[in-house]
Each structure stands twice: as C-alpha cells, then as structure tokens.
Amino acid sequence: MHPAILIHGPTASGKTALAIEVARRLDGEVINADSMQVYRDLKVISARPDEDEMRGVPHHLFGHVNAAERYSTGQWLEEARAKIRVLQKKNKRAVIVGGTGLYLLALTQGLSAIPPVPEDVRAQVRDIAEAEGADGLRARLAPHDPETAERLGSGDKQRLARAYEIWLATGRPITDFHNERQPPVLLDREWMGFALTPPRAKLYSKIDRRFEGMLMQGAMAEARALIERGLDPELPAMKAHGMPWLAAFARGEISAEFAAENAKRDTRRYAKRQFTWIGRQFPFWPRIPGTELNDRMRVILALYREIDREMEADYS
Template identity: 85%
Template structure:
C-alpha cells in the first residue's frame, strides 16, 4: 500500500489545485474531504472544481449528494473507505483534499460510535436553539454533560445542539460515545498529512475576491434554486458559507451589498477557525506556509519520498 497524501487547510488556500498537481506527478486520484463539495447543488457556492480544473484527473465523492440529504461524517467515512480500497487495488496513489478537518480526523483517528438521533428530537432541539440561543443550550447541557458545556462555552451553537440532542436521544453525554472510537481507516504509516497555512491577510483578501467571483459565476442562482425547493434551512447544504445571506437577499430581506459583505465576513471567520483547528487537532502535520505552488510541491514530494522510497519522480 502506498501512503495516502492528505492535504488540509483553510478555505481559499489553494488545496484543490495543489491536490490535482500532486495527482499528476504521482499517478494518483483525488478524493474529496470537504463537507459542502459533496452536494451536487453547490457547484459554485462550495467552489467545487470544474471539469476544466480537474484537468483529466479522476475525482471522487464530489457533487454526488442531493441537498435534501443530511450527509454525515459517518456517511463520508464509509464512502471514503470504499474508494480508498478501490484505488489501492488499482495501484493508484490516494490524495485526499478538503477543508473539513473532522473528516480527516475521523479517517486517521477513528469515529465515535454515536447512535442516530431521531428527527423529532433534532426538531425539538432546533426550536430550543432558535428561542434560547447558544447560552440557553449551554445552560440545558451543563447539568447533564458539564464537560462538553464547559469546553464549548457559548461559542459553538451547532455543537452544543448536537451534544444536547445526543443526550435527549440516548440519556448519555456525548463524551461517553466519543471515548469509544471505531478504528481508523488509515493506520499510522499509511498516510502523511500536510497543512497549508498561508499568510492570513493575503488569504482574507483572496476569500473576498473569490466570493465576488462566485457571484459572477452563478452563486445567487444556486441559492434561488435551493430556496425554490423549500428545503429545511437547518440542512447542512443550506448552511454553506454565504448561503444564508444569499438566501436572505433572494427573499428580499436584505440588499445585495449587505449579503455580500456578511458572507465574506463569515467566510473569513470560518478560515480563522480552520487555522485554530489545525493547531489543536493536527499539531504534528508538516506546515506549508508558502502560497507558492512550486514550493508546496517541493515540500510534499520531498517528504513523500522519505516515506515511500520506491517512488521515482522529478523533484526539481
């Protein structure tokens, strides 16, 4: 088995283009590890690579899920497992790329065995979250799962809601399930991970420019199409970066300028959280701070050569 290459980094950091170039140089194929790029309805909003950008490289798990589905980390992990094994049998090098750190964490460290939560429980918790906010969720969670409530504080309503709904559905704190993990798909020695950490100021500028480009490429039309379907606003696809603001504009609630500025701001904040995730969850992954594509390639190929001596490639 050839070690898989995992490429992670904040949004707009150039992960996709780098993964495609690595695949070309090492006769590999690309597997998506981004929770929004799985949705077929979010071609533009999720910055999913086009056929032209793929440049003949086979891509997997991109745009294959309908926006009406609640696609989970567990769903992705099973599909990724099957795809990795298939590519291994074909002698292809596996390149996983994406900004969803939880996907890559589950792939390399295992996934918690949390039972499915009934939809009626989810609906009840959503109602609580809308009425009481993150602080209300934390106050409800604290008596039954103090560890999670203290760790999350009031800064992460989504995870607070998830922890509370797990308790309501099972009668146990989510921490009990998190201590019992499935074995990882990729064991130590079967992968090498790289974290892109470009200068933040330049990245934030790129995020703003990219969103403006998305508007020109049809992001608003994607948002309108989803709204016309009458989908639950709590679905993951409806929470894609920029989507809530585009939806509000499409409904006539805010101006286009207000929608664009807030969408850019939220995406910059998300990138900041991704930097934090890298520091906390992937402390030993090699960092590549340079935004230069050639420099990134040199680092990846040189380190990959160290763990996979038989590979012959041009490292110039």
C-alpha cells in the same frame, strides 16, 4: 501499496490546484474531504472543481449528494474507505483533499462511536435552540453533561445543540463517546498529511476576491434554486458559507452589498477557525506556508517519497 496523501488547509488556500497537481505527478486520484463539495447543488458556492480544473485526473465524492440530505461524517468515512481500497488495489495513490478537518481526523484517528440521532429528536432540539438560544440549551444540558455545558461558550450554539440531542437520544453525555472510537481507516505509515498555512492577510484578501468571482459565476442562481425547493434552512447545504446571506438577499430582506460583505466576513472567520483546528488537531502535520504551486509541490514530493519508499520496502 502507496501511502495516501492528505491535504488540508483553510478555505481558498489553494488545496484544489495542489491536489490535482500531486495526483497528476504521482499517478493518483483525488478524493474529496470537504463537507460542502459533496452536494451537487453547490457547485459554485462550494468552489467545487470543474472539468477544466480536474485536467483529466479522476475525482471521487464530489457533487454526489442531494442538498435535501443530511450527509454525515460517518457516511463520508464509509464512502472514502471504499474509494481508498479500490485505489490501493489499482496501485494508485489516494490524494484526499478538503477543508473539513473532522473528516480527516476520523480517517486517521477513527470516528467517535456516537449513534445516529433520530430526526424527531433533532427537530425538538432545533425548536429549543431557536426559542431559547445558546443560553437555554446550556441550562438544559448542564444537569446531564456539566463538563460540556461549562466548556462550550455562547457562540457554540450548534455544539450545545449537538450535545443536548445526544443526551436526549442516548441518556449519556457526549463526553462518554469521546474515548469510544472505531478503528481508523488509515493506519500509521499508510498516510502522510500536509497542512497549508498561507499568510492570513493574503488569504483573507483571496477569500474576498473569490466570493466576488462566485457571484459572477452564478452563486446567486444556485441560492435561488435551493430556496425555491423549500428546503429546511437547518440542512447543512443551506448553511454553506455565504448561503444564508444570499438567501436573505433573494428574499428581499437585505441589500446585495450587505449580503456580500457579511458572507465574506463569515468566510474569513471560518478560515480563522480552520487555522485553529490545524494547530490543535494536526500539530505534527508538516506546514506549507508558501503559496506558489511549485514550491508546495517540492515540499510534498521531498517528504512523501521518503515514506513511500519505506512503505514499499515493508510490503516487498
């Protein structure tokens, strides 16, 4: 059995091209770990790899979910587990790539045992969040989960809503579940993770150029198609980077220029948060600051082959 290769990094950092090259060089197959690239309706907006980019390398968990669904980390974890086990039986390397750090954290450290929240509770909390904002959510949460209410700031409306809906659904603060984790899918020495950390100025420039390219490739048409379906704007797919601004433009509420600039800004801010996540959640993952594909490959091959030989020895 070969250890899985995990590749994480901020949006537009070149993860896709690197994962495909790693899989091609090491007889592997690619498994998606990006929460937006699972949606079949977001091919352009999520920068999902196309057939030319895949270059004949098998890809899994890309574009297989309807945008009308609320796809969860738990669902991804179960599907990823099944794909990994199949690849292990075939003696193939699993190359797991994406910008959703929570997916990779759950894969290697286990998923918090929070039970599913009923849809009626979610709807109730969404209404409260819209009417009262983050401050209202915090005031409601504080008597029941003071630790979380104090820790989360006014810019964390989504996390405040999540904590409040968990309390409504279970009668327990979300912190109660943090130490209750399911076993990880990949144990130590069954995987090796790499974090791409390109220079920020260069990355932000690439984010801007990539969004402009998405507009040329049909991002607006994707947004209009989703709007015409009348989907709930709170669905994850409707919150994909740039989607809310494209939707506002499609409804005639803002100009194309205003939509594009704000979409780029939000995506740059997301990339900044991804850098922070890497620093906090994956402190021991080898960093790859270079941007050239060949340089990245040399780092991965040099470090990975050592652990691959050790694992082969363990299972021989």
